[in-house]
Amino acid sequence: MKKFLMCIYCVVLIVVVPIFLAACNNTQSPKSTEGQPTEKEQVYSKWDVNRDGSVNVLDVSELLNIKAYYEAGTATEDQIARGDVNENGSVTQSDVDALYEYLANH
Ligand SMILES: [Ca+2]
Ligand SMILES: [Ca+2]
Numbered sequence: 001m002k003k004f005l006m007c008i009y010c011v012v013l014i015v016v017v018p019i020f021l022a023a024c025n026n027t028q029s030p031k032s033t034e035g036q037p038t039e040k041e042q043v044y045s046k047w048d049v050n051r052d053g054s055v056n057v058l059d060v061s062e063l064l065n066i067k068a069y070y071e072a073g074t075a076t077e078d079q080i081a082r083g084d085v086n087e088n089g090s091v092t093q094s095d096v097d098a099l100y101e102y103l104a105n106h
Contacts, residue, residue, distance in 0.1 A: 047102050049082050055103065063099055067091050 047055040050062040066083035069075035070091035075083070083091035086098045 046085055046087075047099060049085065049099070051082065055106065057103070060096065060099055060103070063091075063096055067093070067096060 044051050044053070045055055047059065049059040049066070052058065063083050063085070066075055066079045069079055070083065075091065080091055083095060085095045085102075088094070
């Protein structure tokens with residue numbers, strides 16, 4: 001009788017534990033895919049300077065801030081990457097002009 005109980009105990013360990021672990025993995029995996037920042041960043045238009053999902057006057061305001069930081073030498077790499085909408089490696093008035101032109105045509 002004791003052996004029988006031990007067998008049941010073993011079966012529980014062998015069958016239930018992997019199912020439990022698999023269930024844990026299933027609940028964790030969607031979170032890990034959602035948390036990938038690279039996929040989200042690719043969705044944004046380069047004109048969406050503040051990365052809020054739409055291109056409007058707020059992006060001009062953000063771009064002017066980044067341009068001021070850039071001129072002061074305090075802009076971060078991320079800010080420069082977002083602010084350099086004409087992709088010439090610097091954040092200048094020409095980027096602001098390009099964004100104005102984009103807004104005028106869209
Ligand atoms: Ca925006
Ligand atoms: Ca530029």
